[in-house]
Every structure is written in C-alpha cells, then in structure tokens.
Amino acid sequence: MIRKKILLIGDFHVGKTSLIKRYVDNTFDDKYLTTIGVKISKKLVTIDTIECELLIWDIEGATTVKKIPTAYMRGASGSIFVGDVTRPETIENIARHIELFLQLNPNSHYVIAYNKADMLSSTEAEKFDLDAKSFFSSAKDNLNVNELFEQLVKEMML
C-alpha cells in the first residue's frame, strides 16, 4: 500500500486542526486549543482503485515570533496551506509558507484552503481569486473539506 505524508501549514488559529478532525473523524468543536509540536492522523483513501494511507501532519501554527520548524516539512508529498478569511494577514502569509515548503520539497504538490468561509459575505468572497488549487472551506459547515484532500491526493498520484 502507498503511504503519503501530507502537511497542513498556516498561521496559528486558522483552523488546521479543525479541518483534519472534520476530514478524519467528521467532528467539529469551535473551542480553540492551540496545537504545539506535531500530531499525526491517518486516513485510508482509494483513488482510482489505488489504496493510499495518508499520514496527515497537524503542525503547530506559525506566529510572528515563531516559524514552522523545517524538520516537519521534509519529505512531504503534499501540503494544504490554510488561511483564515477573517484575518487578512494569515492569507498574505500563505505565499511565504508555500515558498519555504517548495524550497524543501520542490516536487511536491499543494492546495490552498481559504478557511472559515462560513463567516464570509458574498461581497467579501468576490475579493478572493480562486483557481483549481484553491478552495473556500469551512470545517464548521463541512464545506469543501473532502474536496481539498481529494484534490491534493489526485495531484500527488498523477
């Protein structure tokens, strides 16, 4: 069976842990408990009859004074970059996170989650420039959570 390491990367309190909990356990809790270090969750998926075990790394979020340890990023096949649509600075920082990730894993794939989209008005949503790699998501409303992971896995399996 194929095993793939994928990461969720973003600033603190953007909803990385919630996206994983929704995807793996189909649960949601809006109480904020910050992640420290790293915790791995596993999920078995089948893409085009190929079984794949995803090792999903829930990584401590970046803060203004603490960056994401590069040791966590090495050897990843893919990453979901997460930003909080209600905190513009977390969206702006995604580009920096992607750059660092691709420096370490030049052949890896990624998708972008503009998370907490349930809190976005339709006017505000128009300001985001979405493409095939980026999604509005909400762990709370279960919006595009499976789609994020599925899109990433498809790209990794190509």
Place this chain on the structure above:
Amino acid sequence: MTHIPLILSTILAKDIFHYFQIDTKFNILSYSYGIDKYFTLSQQIIGSDIRVYLPELLGSEEEILYSFTDENHHFSIEKIYKNDHYIDISTEYCDAESILVIIQDNTTDVKKQHKLLQYNNELTLTNNILQSILDQKESLLFVADTHEIKFANKKFIEFLEKSDITELQEEPMGIYKDYNQDFESYDDIVLELSSNKRGLMRLNGVDFVLEVLLLGHPYKLFTLKATPRGSLNSAL
C-alpha cells in the same frame, strides 16, 4: 567498561529516554522496556518496520540512512504527540549496520510551553480584535502609557502619514511639537486638559477636540475628533 550495561540499565530505568535499534531496512532489532506507553505494540515487534510505530520517519528515510555511515549525523524531530505524551526523536550511530532511534519524553516541559503558547495566541487574537474595533471608529484614537503609544487606530496612523505604530513609537512626543514643545509625557497632555478631561488640540494643522479616558494606570485612551474651524468653543 564492564559496568556499561549496568549503567545503561540504570539510566533507562529512570524513564528519561527509550530507544529502538533498527537496521538499514528500518526493521527493529531491539527496543527498551517501557516503550509501549507511546505506542500500541504488536506481539511481534522484533523484525517489524519501525515506521509502523513511528510514521513520522516516513519521507525522511534518505536523511536517516546517513546516520548509518556518518557518526556525526543526527536526524531529529521535536514535540511529537503520542498517546498523551510529547516526545523528541533523534538518531544515534550504533554501528555500520544499526542505529538507535532515541525517544526522549518531554511531556512535562511541552505541556508548560503549551499553556504559554495558548495564552500568547489568545492574547494576540484579543489584541487583533481590539485593533479592528479601534480601526472601525471614525475618530482618531490611540492608547498611551506615560511615554509611548501602545495602540493606535488606522485613521490616526494614516493622519500622521506613518506606515505603522512603530514609526510613532520612534518619536514618542515629537508628533505634538507643533502644538506644545514642552510636552514630555502623555501625563503632561492630560494635566493640561480641563477637569472633564476635554480640550482642544491642533495637530498637523487640523483642530481637534481631544478627550482622554483614564484606563488602568498608566494607560490612557486619547480620542481626537476633527472640528470645523470657527466652532472650536462650541465643540467644547
């Protein structure tokens, strides 16, 4: 040298660290007693792939293999959550055919760090909320202690043609030099106001009604409302 196994056993009994010994194919050759508190171990541990228990090693095989040939090479990952414990893992050269994967339990320290991180992140979020509330206001607002501005809303920063609050902090009282060169602290501004903590202030050629709200010492909220010329006295 004959005491080394005894010394090692004594150290391991202290529960400070544990280990797996693995070969170049990542198969487990031996392991320390008590390691089962971090992993759900199968009955046949010897010979099984360490990545079953430590999937954190997946993707880093190439780097780990250097530990077999280079005694000075150490692969490490910190703060891995396992069964309500936080562990650091690192590799140590054993011989050309095996290395030790050392597991160090840092749960107590990491849980303390976690409390601090939680507090710090919540404080940052609260600060962001306060900042956005201040930014929504039509007036120019700032909060200062005795000598320095601690918060300022976007309108105040833009009015003074600064890029951010740090620029304001670089010239503590300089922004009031056109109004009163004698100001040495924000307490001086408060003292100059009438007893109801209101007064007039000219800043960058614009007249404002200034109001001060004393927050917990030494913090003060300053509100500047632009006033049309000729109506200064009526504004007060």
